[in-house]
Amino acid sequence: METNHDAPLTNRKINPQDSILALTHILFAFGALALGGFAGLLQGVVKATNFKLPAGIGYYQLLTAHGVLMALVFTTFFIVGFLYAGAAYTTGGSMRPGVRRANWWGFGLMAGGTIMTVIMILLNQASVLYTFYAPLKASPFFYLGLTLVVVGSWISGIGLFVQYAHWRKQNPGKLSPLFLFMAVVTMTMWLICTLGVAAEVLLLLLPWSMGWVPTVNVMLSRTLFWYFGHPLVYFWLLPTYICWYVVIPKLIGGKVFSDSLARLSFILLLLFSIPVGFHHQLTEPGISPVWKFIQVVLTFMVVVPSLMTAFSLFAMLELSGRAKGAKRLFGWLGKLPWKDARFFAPFMGMVIFIPAGAGGIVNASNQMNQVVHNTIWVTGHFHLTVATSVALTFFGLMYWLVPLLSGRKLTPAMNKLGLAQTWIWVIGMFLMSGSMHAVGLLGSPRRTAYTTYGDHADALSWIPLHRVLGMGGVILFIGIILIIYIILELAFFAEKDTAGEEDFQVAEVAEDAHATPALLENWKVWVGIVVILILFAYTIPVLDMLRDVPGSKPWVTW
Ligand code: HAS
Numbered sequence: 001m002e003t004n005h006d007a008p009l010t011n012r013k014i015n016p017q018d019s020i021l022a023l024t025h026i027l028f029a030f031g032a033l034a035l036g037g038f039a040g041l042l043q044g045v046v047k048a049t050n051f052k053l054p055a056g057i058g059y060y061q062l063l064t065a066h067g068v069l070m071a072l073v074f075t076t077f078f079i080v081g082f083l084y085a086g087a088a089y090t091t092g093g094s095m096r097p098g099v100r101r102a103n104w105w106g107f108g109l110m111a112g113g114t115i116m117t118v119i120m121i122l123l124n125q126a127s128v129l130y131t132f133y134a135p136l137k138a139s140p141f142f143y144l145g146l147t148l149v150v151v152g153s154w155i156s157g158i159g160l161f162v163q164y165a166h167w168r169k170q171n172p173g174k175l176s177p178l179f180l181f182m183a184v185v186t187m188t189m190w191l192i193c194t195l196g197v198a199a200e201v202l203l204l205l206l207p208w209s210m211g212w213v214p215t216v217n218v219m220l221s222r223t224l225f226w227y228f229g230h231p232l233v234y235f236w237l238l239p240t241y242i243c244w245y246v247v248i249p250k251l252i253g254g255k256v257f258s259d260s261l262a263r264l265s266f267i268l269l270l271l272f273s274i275p276v277g278f279h280h281q282l283t284e285p286g287i288s289p290v291w292k293f294i295q296v297v298l299t300f301m302v303v304v305p306s307l308m309t310a311f312s313l314f315a316m317l318e319l320s321g322r323a324k325g326a327k328r329l330f331g332w333l334g335k336l337p338w339k340d341a342r343f344f345a346p347f348m349g350m351v352i353f354i355p356a357g358a359g360g361i362v363n364a365s366n367q368m369n370q371v372v373h374n375t376i377w378v379t380g381h382f383h384l385t386v387a388t389s390v391a392l393t394f395f396g397l398m399y400w401l402v403p404l405l406s407g408r409k410l411t412p413a414m415n416k417l418g419l420a421q422t423w424i425w426v427i428g429m430f431l432m433s434g435s436m437h438a439v440g441l442l443g444s445p446r447r448t449a450y451t452t453y454g455d456h457a458d459a460l461s462w463i464p465l466h467r468v469l470g471m472g473g474v475i476l477f478i479g480i481i482l483i484i485y486i487i488l489e490l491a492f493f494a495e496k497d498t499a500g501e502e503d504f505q506v507a508e509v510a511e512d513a514h515a516t517p518a519l520l521e522n523w524k525v526w527v528g529i530v531v532i533l534i535l536f537a538y539t540i541p542v543l544d545m546l547r548d549v550p551g552s553k554p555w556v557t558w
Contacts, residue, residue, distance in 0.1 A: 181263060237389075379436050
């Protein structure tokens with residue numbers, strides 16, 4: 001057993017060179033958000049009103065740009081920058097010079113890959129959406145660009161491991177800082193799951209799109225995609241949970257409720273987030289129902305750490321309120337810092353994660369999946385999870401992290417604007433995602449431009465909800481303009497923090513929390529179990545897919 005909970009880290013600064021590197025990642029991320037958000041605005045308007053896009057721009061081209069820039073580029077750059085800053089802070093304020101250099105290389109590869117990918121989408125050579133499902137075929141440079149993004153992120157991930165290993169060497173027998181531990185889990189999961197998409201691209205899609213082989217094994221390529229695609233959503237969620245577990249208690253003047261519980265929930269997410277990709281393929285032929293069922297069971301296992309997280313967060317919020325004198329059942333709510341945008345944005349993300357997660361449980365339930373699969377309900381689900389819970393949390397992190405990295409202050413005016421931005425986002429998403437859920441249940445499919453299906457009565461009944469969806473999209477775009485303005489202001493123009501008041505927001509663990517078992521940091525055990533679970537869930541179905549499967553020639557439908 002180890003008893004060390006994170007030592008107090010107040011007012012430690014981050015090395016300016018590390019600040020520049022983290023800030024560069026974050027600014028790149030928000031640049032992608034701005035472009036992807038503009039594509040989203042146009043999509044919403046087309047879907048709601050049959051607005052004609054300027055000649056030469058296709059709906060599916062926009063949809064690809066939107067998905068790639070928001071879901072893949074914004075998130076990955078942001079997460080790498082955030083974890084890098086947190087690792088620098090918790091390991092003494094500075095990354096090792098070799099790690100910093102490697103991370104610049106990682107950034108260069110990721111940025112170069114993004115530019116190559118976006119150029120291919122703009123040239124209309126890759127309207128294959130963000131899941132790039134075969135047999136739709138993109139230019140090889142599209143796949144190559146995405147490969148560079150992944151390889152760049154690997155370099156940054158390995159850098160993080162080196163920093164962590166160095167810290168452990170310097171601090172033998174001590175429990176690592178909670179933030180650092182969580183960052184290592186996040187990157188471990190990322191490295192293991194991206195092996196799937198790397199295999200898909202390098203072994204299947206690239207040779208096929210280059211014309212070296214005539215056909216592609218569609219089922220295998222989709223399976224490798226979802227082997228990566230589901231943990232991808234937890235790659236977005238884990239940094240969000242870092243904020244909820246470690247940052248929020250500091251902002252509300254509380255403590256981390258339980259270090260052991262927090263670590264255990266991350267370990268469970270590591271174990272169960274990968275062997276569950278079939279829940280995205282429940283309606284596909286070619287996979288035995290037995291293996292689908294097994295992966296659905298594992299999917300319900302991955303819900304458990306989120307339920308543990310909900311319990312821990314409620315406990316943390318209530319205990320902090322009670323410590324400030326709250327009395328009645330919900331009196332603790334009144335003690336929360338509602339006027340602090342750094343708290344309010346992630347808090348709204350947490351609240352919205354309750355219905356968002358419930359929607360996920362609906363999706364994962366075999367029978368109900370038959371009702372919602374490939375309807376716009378699923379688009380509603382991921383706009384609540386990633387585009388609200390995750391995005392609002394990332395915005396909230398920015399209100400203190402960007403000033404800290406740029407040496408400026410979160411001014412009262414920017415704080416107010418942050419509160420307004422949060423409301424705008426919540427309202428816009430309520431309209432957009434709410435109508436997506438509702439119209440999806442009525443049967444409206446996802447990934448379609450405006451159509452009335454030859455004026456079919458069902459399709460005509462969807463139109464009012466599609467209009468609300470478009471209105472929500474316009475409100476959300478206002479939210480994007482606001483967040484970009486706030487970030488630029490905090491990065492370059494806000495008042496300088498000459499007194500060094502801005503601090504990295506990392507909470508300490510409650511004094512009466514139980515000691516954390518050292519087993520939770522035994523990577524050999526956990527990575528070993530991850531490998532066993534993956535082999536169990538995937539070996540037989542993948543071997544089946546390799547047997548006598550007719551491949552598909554490439555299709556370019558746009
Ligand atoms: Fe999902 C499809 C199942 C979570 C993202 N998901 C998607 C897609 C995306 C996505 C992007 O089983 C579409 C992919 C595509 O393009 O085809 N999802 C789940 C399940 C969960 C889940 C079981 N998804 C997420 C998260 C995402 C995300 C998180 C992004 C970040 N999802 C599915 C399935 C599909 C799917 C199927 C395929 C559908 C199909 O047919 O295509 C679970 O992890 C959810 C667990 C969450 C909870 C909620 C816990 C609540 C907490 C907040 C507490 C709040 C507090 C504050 C304390 C159980 C932790 C309260 C204070 C107050 C005052 C009230």
